[in-house]
Amino acid sequence: MANKIPITLLTGFLGAGKTTLINKILTQEHGKHFAIIVNEFGDVGVDHHLVINTEEQIFQMNNGCVCCTLRSDLANTLHSILEAQEKYGFPLDYILFETTGLADPSPIAQTFFRVPFLQENFYLDSVLTVVDMKNILHLLNTRDEPAKQIAFADKLLFTKGKDIPKNIQRKVQETVEKLNPYAEQITTIEADQLLATHLFQRSAEKLLTMTSEDTHEHEHGNQHEHQHEHEHEHHHLHHNQVSSFSIHEKRPLDENKVSQWLNGLVYIYGQELYRYKGILNVQDSPQQIIFQGVNMTFDLNLGRSWKDVPRESVLVFIGKDLNELDIRNSFEKCFAE
């Protein structure tokens, strides 16, 4: 990853505070040269940084699969940035990509997985989702995008907390945590903590530090909320269909079986599988196998050695209408003989 340029993907619903955040980052002491890509022309008033406006362009793969969408605008823009850099030699250390408030983060993440030129020159450092505490509860009940943007986050930044009472702030944090218990929640902005975190890759490794008890609690919370809301408030269905759960397993896995199993899940759930990631304890492998997935795209890579950590697989799934029981049961067939 040495010479690759890191990219932080900034997402969050309309008016959440993405542009405000960019302006704050740029005015902090960080010593970095930024390029900012905005999907709509914003008021990012910083002359000495490169600000590029793009139109959101979704590129549908023509293999008939609606789940495999790429953001050709992003790929093209990054390509022109590199060309310009080669031609004019300006310094560039970091890219912030601000999406429109209505953007679906999955085609963006998939673009990084699928376009070789991007993989060679850039890496997705993290997905940072800005959550407007004042409006998010209402938005989650009325729109689909916010839950997905939250589900994708490696980090969640809460804004406008001061405008609402403490008990509502807590309710917001709890609701957001149920949608994505794996992302860190923050309320203040320090460029150091936001940039070059490698969270998109490292978040899978971090899972090993979460105990199954931690995640078990979240699962119960989710189920309870589901039942409760189903019984009483059907219009809450929107965000309650998005759920997350994790699998912790000490028995070693068979690499072929687990890879076939993941392919099967992708086939069944496709678009509804928002984010899935984890560490696999594959029999006889001296190293961890890390997997990262977005919709129908996933990859498996070698991670750290198991030498200093107890061997355990941890898998996390966040998606819509996932059949947790079915996924857990089918996983039982992946153990090594």
Ligand SMILES: Nc1nc2c(ncn2[C@@H]2O[C@H](COP(=O)(O)OP(=O)(O)OP(=O)(O)O)[C@@H](O)[C@H]2O)c(=O)[nH]1
């Ligand atoms: N009170 C408060 N207002 C904020 C905060 N962050 C942003 N705002 C205000 O919220 C409004 C929208 O902020 P923007 O930064 O433009 O939000 P955005 O997410 O870029 O908006 P879009 O580009 O429309 O999606 C502005 O009036 C900001 O001043 C915050 O932390 N607290």
